[in-house]
Amino acid sequence: VGGPQVRNMATVGGNLFAAHPYGDFTAALLALGARVVAVGQGARPLEDLLRDRGRAALIASIEVPRPRNPADFAFAKVSRIKPKGVSVLSIAVHLPREGGRIRGARVAFGAMGPTPLRAAAVERVLEGQALDAATIARAAQVASEGLDPPTDAIASAWYRREVAGVHLRRLLERMGGR
Ligand SMILES: Cc1cc2nc3c(=O)[nH]c(=O)nc-3n(C[C@H](O)[C@H](O)[C@H](O)COP(=O)(O)OP(=O)(O)OC[C@H]3O[C@@H](n4cnc5c(N)ncnc54)[C@H](O)[C@@H]3O)c2cc1C
Structure with missing residues (x-):
């Protein structure tokens, strides 16, 4: 990380x-x-x-509760320089599934606000759904809803809002195949 x-x-x-x-x-x-x-x-x-x-x-x-299934957790750090660049943003997702449906979705962003915070709009979209293409697209659409990311030397607030959904979609697509 x-x-x-x-x-x-x-x-x-x-x-x-x-x-x-x-x-x-x-x-x-x-x-x-x-x-x-x-x-x-x-x-x-x-x-x-x-x-x-x-x-x-x-x-x-x-x-820290241990996830029942490690495959239900995923993390992505988005930075311009790897491996030690400062984050444009980071995303962490825990999506426990029962019978193929997400139960207890938790999605958090780093660098999308004054502190790391949960993405409540994304969690609402994911809760109770299967992690399929339609759900992932809806989650990506609301990625920065309710968030007010700062502008700094790494990225502007506008850029963070623009790319948050793209990186969330990629992360969820990786998880959807598991
Ligand atoms: C070169 C470099 C690279 C970095 N890369 C990353 C990165 O890739 N990802 C990332 O997330 N961060 C990165 N950081 C920031 C880094 O996360 C923090 O600097 C680091 O985690 C702080 O840990 P520390 O033990 O040095 O805390 P300190 O710098 O000693 O403390 C930080 C603050 O937390 C308070 N504090 C510390 N411990 C406690 C405690 N137990 N209870 C209450 N208050 C406490 C201190 O009083 C202080 O105000 C980087 C920093 C540097 C210098």
């Missing part, structure tokens, strides 16, 4: 607090439904922490 320097040195705790456009791993944790435990507090959903990071206490541990 991270570049070589980050894989060698950085902590997961630090990634939760990395400023935009960083936080690729946090996007993956969001899609997996991770819960964070701050010192002296109980576990709470990662999205709660991300809503108010400025007032967070020291994070002591992170609980």
Whole structure:
């Protein structure tokens, strides 16, 4: 997920607090439904922490549910320079399926807002559906709905909105074949 320097040195705790456009791993944790435990507090959903990071206490541990089927999870980092380029955006998707239908869709973007965040519109489109071409096309259409990506030296907000659906579609097509 991270570049070589980050894989060698950085902590997961630090990634939760990395400023935009960083936080690729946090996007993956969001899609997996991770819960964070701050010192002296109980576990709470990662999205709660991300809503108010400025007032967070020291994070002591992170609980990450293991996907029942590893093939239900996928991640993509979109960067101009590989492997250590800063993200244009990152996408993490967890789509558990029962009887061929998606149950409990979780889709998260990195670099598409001030912090990594869930793509609620995409999740609504995917929930209860089979991962077929029509569903994937509808999900790609709403990829940046409700999101307000920043402009920075890597990409403009306009560019991020334009390409989010393209990369989401490619990722879902890869998963659809599994
Ligand atoms: C060369 C380079 C390449 C990078 N590449 C990537 C990349 O590919 N993908 C990506 O996502 N990011 C990337 N980053 C950013 C990187 O994710 C973060 O810098 C890193 O994860 C932070 O980890 P750290 O342990 O160094 O945290 P620090 O820099 O030590 O801390 C970051 C912030 O988090 C707070 N913090 C740290 N741990 C905790 C805790 N347990 N509880 C509460 N607060 C805490 C600190 O107080 C600080 O405010 C890159 C950074 C560099 C320098």
